[in-house]
Amino acid sequence: HRRxxxxxxxxxxSASPFPNPKSQYCCLSRNFSAALTPLLPVxxxxxxxxHLWYVVPDEVKSAPLLSKYMELLPxxxxxxxxxxxxxxxxxxxLLARTLVRTTIARYQVDGHLDPRSLRxxxxxxxxxxxxxxxxxxxxxPPLQFNISHTSSLVACGVTMNSLxxxxxxxxxxxxxxxxxxxxxxxxxxxxxxxxxxxPDSELQQQEFIxxxxxxxxxxxxxxxxxxxxxxxxxxxxxxxxAQESFCASSGIAVETLDSPQNLxxxxxFALLELMGSHYVAICLERQETGxxxxxxxxxxxxxxxxxxxxxxLVSGTNAxxxxxGSVTQF
Amino acid sequence: xASITRASVSMPSxxxxxxxxxxxxxxMNSVSFPVSGRSMIPSLRLQRGLxxxxxxxxxQETVDKVVAIVKKQLALPADAAVNGESKFAALGxxxxxxxxxxxxxxxxxxxxVEEESAQSITTVQEAADMIEKLVEK
Numbered sequence: 121h122r123r124x125x126x127x128x129x130x131x132x133x134s135a136s137p138f139p140n141p142k143s144q145y146c147c148l149s150r151n152f153s154a155a156l157t158p159l160l161p162v163x164x165x166x167x168x169x170x171h172l173w174y175v176v177p178d179e180v181k182s183a184p185l186l187s188k189y190m191e192l193l194p195x196x197x198x199x200x201x202x203x204x205x206x207x208x209x210x211x212x213x214l215l216a217r218t219l220v221r222t223t224i225a226r227y228q229v230d231g232h233l234d235p236r237s238l239r240x241x242x243x244x245x246x247x248x249x250x251x252x253x254x255x256x257x258x259x260x261p262p263l264q265f266n267i268s269h270t271s272s273l274v275a276c277g278v279t280m281n282s283l284x285x286x287x288x289x290x291x292x293x294x295x296x297x298x299x300x301x302x303x304x305x306x307x308x309x310x311x312x313x314x315x316x317x318x319p320d321s322e323l324q325q326q327e328f329i330x331x332x333x334x335x336x337x338x339x340x341x342x343x344x345x346x347x348x349x350x351x352x353x354x355x356x357x358x359x360x361x362a363q364e365s366f367c368a369s370s371g372i373a374v375e376t377l378d379s380p381q382n383l384x385x386x387x388x389f390a391l392l393e394l395m396g397s398h399y400v401a402i403c404l405e406r407q408e409t410g411x412x413x414x415x416x417x418x419x420x421x422x423x424x425x426x427x428x429x430x431x432x433l434v435s436g437t438n439a440x441x442x443x444x445g446s447v448t449q450f
Numbered sequence: 451x452a453s454i455t456r457a458s459v460s461m462p463s464x465x466x467x468x469x470x471x472x473x474x475x476x477x478m479n480s481v482s483f484p485v486s487g488r489s490m491i492p493s494l495r496l497q498r499g500l501x502x503x504x505x506x507x508x509x510q511e512t513v514d515k516v517v518a519i520v521k522k523q524l525a526l527p528a529d530a531a532v533n534g535e536s537k538f539a540a541l542g543x544x545x546x547x548x549x550x551x552x553x554x555x556x557x558x559x560x561x562x563v564e565e566e567s568a569q570s571i572t573t574v575q576e577a578a579d580m581i582e583k584l585v586e587k
Contacts, residue, residue, distance in 0.1 A: 209542050270544065289546075296523055296550050305553060332546060346545075350565035 156188045156428040159235065162226040164261070165280050165421070169450075170404060172286075172422040172435075173223050174275040174394065175215050177208075180426055186211065189218040189427065192235050208271050215274045215427075220267050222427040223276050224250060229261050247343035266340055273398050283405040285341030287333040288398055291326060299328045307331065308355040308377070330444070331356055333401035334389055338374055341387065341403040353377045356389075358444065372445045374403075390418045391444030399443075417446035512559075512578040519554040520574060523547055534575035551577070559585055 165171045180186065190198055193214075201213045221235035229252075239251040248267075252260035262281040268288045269275065277286040295302055303312045311331055318324040334356045339349045359371035372389035390402040404418060422435040434440050435449035442449070517532045524542055526532065532541065538548055552568045555561070555577060561584040571577045 203537075203540050205541050209540075271542070293546070295546070297553055302550070302553065305556075306549060336545060345569065347566040347569045 156192070159222055159226050159428060160431070161228045162223075164227045164229070164263070165278060166419075167280050167407060168416065169279070169419045169421060170282070170284065170390075170402065171278040172275065172392075172400070172402070172420060172440075173219060173278070173425055174273060174288075174400075174422070175219050175425055175427070176273060176395075177212050177215055177271065180211070180215065185426075185429070186214060189214055192221055193217055194236075212269050212271050212274055216267050216269045216276075218427050219274055219276050219425070220265060223278065223425075224263065224265065227263065227278075229263060230255075230258055243343060245343055245345040245348070247340070247345075268336075268340075268400075270398075273394070275400060277402055279404065282407055283341050283343060285337040285339065285343075285403040287336035287340065287401045288394070289329050289333050290398055291329065291393070292397075293329050294325060295328070299324060303328065306351045307335075308352055310355045310357065314358070330391060330399055330401070333399050334372065334391060334403070334444075337389070337401040337403035338387060341405065388418060389445045390420065390442065390447045392420075392422075392447075393441040393443050395439050396441075402445075417448045419450060420447050421450045509578060509582065512581055513574060515558055516555065516574050516577045516581070519558060520551055523551050523554060532574065534573065534578065536574050537572055538574075539572065555581060561585060 190201070193201070197217050201210055201217065204210045204213050218235075221238050224238060225233040225235040227233075239253075240248050241251040242248055250260075250263065250265070252258070254260075264279045264282060264284050265276060266284045266286045267274070267276045268286045270288055270290060272290060273288050275286060275288045277284045300312065300316060303315050307315075315324055315327055315331070318327055335351050335354070338354065338356070339346055339351075342349055354374055354376045357373050357375055359373060372391065373385075374387050374389070386406055388404050388406050390404075392400040392402070394400050402418070402420075420435055420440075421433070422440045424432045424434050424439065440449060513534050517536075520526070520536075520538065520541065520543075521528065521530060521532060524547060526541065538551065543551065548571075549568065552563050552571075556563055559581050561581060563580070563584065567580055571580055
């Protein structure tokens with residue numbers, strides 16, 4: 121297995137996944153010139169919108185393309201990517217950095233942005249943020265983003281102004297420990313009860329993963345680090361009339377232990393099933409409420425992408441199914 | 451003694467035999483083991499740790515147990531190179547894996563790890579050091 125090279129101006133023939141060296145050169149000269157294809161700009165999300173971008177690592181097979189992605193990163197990020205053990209982990213780490221850089225660049229904040237020139241910093245709790253250049257007259261936009269990745273999916277959520285946290289997980293992810301033992305140790309009593317009430321072990325496993333991703337998304341949205349919000353200090357409540365588990369019309373809310381009677385209204389959630397294989401949990405800071413404290417649904421635009429190659433608008437298709445929370449897809 | 455250094459024994463049984471025969475082994479301090487140029491088989495490493503400092507013996511054993519739990523959680527092959535410096539994230543542990551690893555450590559060592567502490571451990575050695583502190587209490 122090859123390690124991804126740090127800098128490859130022209131990939132050697134042996135690094136190509138194409139079987140025929142002649143056709144590989146043809147393809148290279150046709151598709152990949154000195155640099156990546158210029159990024160297509162994208163409109164910023166409006167204040168009420170959430171953009172979800174995702175990459176499926178298994179669909180990104182071209183070694184030359186991955187080399188180009190590596191070139192977009194500063195040395196520190198390349199080192200970080202190469203620090204992962206094995207090709208698969210390195211690839212998803214590379215795609216995560218590439219996705220966030222190319223996506224933010226495409227919004228063309230400040231006219232023209234090169235994904236290479238973006239700088240990132242961490243807030244005092246460790247949450248990554250863009251460090252915008254402070255130029256005269258330039259007021260940085262309130263662009264918010266959050267990334268999550270597994271080996272099989274890399275996702276980035278973007279909003280204007282709303283704090284956002286996202287978490288992705290494979291539906292069939294299994295815990296090594298017994299679910300209820302794990303939940304008793306780390307979740308709240310209500311959540312344990314919710315899981316305990318599910319007789320089918322497959323469904324129980326899936327409910328566990330849904331709860332896990334929602335809790336992760338909440339803590340990531342808060343941006344204060346996991347130690348400030350241990351998982352057993354807040355409950356994810358699913359607001360259903362009769363059903364025991366999530367359904368499309370179920371509202372999801374968070375309740376913190378220190379104010380048990382008041383559901384924390386600042387945060388709204390969406391739970392999606394992506395491509396039938398993954399759960400994506402999104403937590404957003406609530407911007408405005410409708411009458412009587414009722415929230416507007418989350419306006420979601422979802423795009424599957426291979427950075428610098430192609431995009432596919434998938435919201436409203438079978439690829440993105442809302443399974444929890446109030447969401448309208450555009 | 452030759453049987454301890456040469457035989458390939460699983461870690462738990464070796465540590466048991468070492469504990470019981472500690473006095474005998476410390477008496478071997480002056481003997482030079484032919485270790486240079488050889489691969490560091492676990493039993494030899496533990497022996498050298500004993501020679502250097504008795505307190506280090508617990509640390510190596512703890513590290514080895516942490517390594518075993520990490521390998522199991524991340525489904526790594528038994529011969530995967532994992533040591534004290536290995537970072538959980540670099541081995542492929544996501545946040546759920548890390549919490550499961552901590553839960554495994556709690557069970558193995560009969561300790562309770564607060565979430566604040568759990569968040570701060572990123573390597574095998576850090577986990578072993580934290581365990582040592584908690585076990586001492």
